[in-house]
Amino acid sequence: MPGTHNFWRPSLTGYAKSSPAEHRPAEKSLKIVVAGGFGAGKSTMVGAVSEIAPLSTEETITTASTSTDSLAGVEAKTTTTVAMDFGRITLPLQNVQLLLFGAPGQSRFLYIWDDLSLGALGAVVLADTRRLADSFDVVAFFEKRAIPFVVAVNEFEGAPFQYTPDEVREALELPPAVPVLRCDAREKRSARNVLLSLVEHAADTARATSPALQEVHS
Numbered sequence: 001m002p003g004t005h006n007f008w009r010p011s012l013t014g015y016a017k018s019s020p021a022e023h024r025p026a027e028k029s030l031k032i033v034v035a036g037g038f039g040a041g042k043s044t045m046v047g048a049v050s051e052i053a054p055l056s057t058e059e060t061i062t063t064a065s066t067s068t069d070s071l072a073g074v075e076a077k078t079t080t081t082v083a084m085d086f087g088r089i090t091l092p093l094q095n096v097q098l099l100l101f102g103a104p105g106q107s108r109f110l111y112i113w114d115d116l117s118l119g120a121l122g123a124v125v126l127a128d129t130r131r132l133a134d135s136f137d138v139v140a141f142f143e144k145r146a147i148p149f150v151v152a153v154n155e156f157e158g159a160p161f162q163y164t165p166d167e168v169r170e171a172l173e174l175p176p177a178v179p180v181l182r183c184d185a186r187e188k189r190s191a192r193n194v195l196l197s198l199v200e201h202a203a204d205t206a207r208a209t210s211p212a213l214q215e216v217h218s
């Protein structure tokens with residue numbers, strides 16, 4: 001049928017060479033955790049980049065949580081994630097689809113993080129420079145479990161200071177191999193760029209830690 005030949009066109013060897021990569025189903029699904037401190041922009045990032053309507057579990061912040069979760073720096077926040085966010089994005093060139101699990105940020109929900117991280121390929125640690133200290137525990141969480149991560153500095157206009165990725169790397173005492181990049185969690189392209197960087201970093205980490213993979217790829 002004219003005009004439709006570019007869509008999934010099965011051939012004896014799978015999909016026809018002429019079908020564009022973005023229309024082919026991805027071969028693998030990989031789990032990614034989007035983590036970070038309270039209000040760092042995790043739900044925003046999952047929502048911005050997801051190709052499906054994201055699942056979110058937002059609830060209104062009540063005064064009941066103010067004794068455990070400080071709103072300093074994020075006073076305008078009225079809702080919070082109480083379980084997780086879920087979204088999905090296909091990376092056609094890498095032939096994978098990423099299943100995105102946004103973690104809750106309030107400390108009273110931290111017990112969910114272990115389950116969310118089971119089997120994850122890697123994690124995005126969103127750093128909010130208004131509350132950079134929140135990122136320490138998040139970085140430690142993934143380091144302890146040997147889950148590869150990238151640090152994405154989500155820049156809020158209202159932040160009193162702007163920090164370069166190098167300054168954030170130094171402040172968080174990150175090893176040189178961990179990518180640190182700026183992002184705007186509201187922008188699809190920016191969020192996608194962060195995820196691409198993570199997939200690359202996870203592949204590099206796997207090659208570096210597995211001699212067998214090293215041989216295959218050398």
Ligand SMILES: Nc1nc2c(ncn2[C@@H]2O[C@H](COP(=O)(O)OP(=O)(O)OP(=O)(O)O)[C@@H](O)[C@H]2O)c(=O)[nH]1
Binds near residue numbers: 039183
């Ligand atoms: N200016 C600006 N606002 C942002 C950015 N990213 C997120 N926001 C806003 O910040 C607020 C908090 O974002 P969320 O995505 O809910 O943050 P979260 O990390 O999921 O929060 P918790 O789940 O409560 O920990 C929302 O009002 C967003 O619109 C950004 O890059 N710049």
Ligand SMILES: [Mg+2]
Binds near residue numbers: 042043
């Ligand atoms: Mg959230």
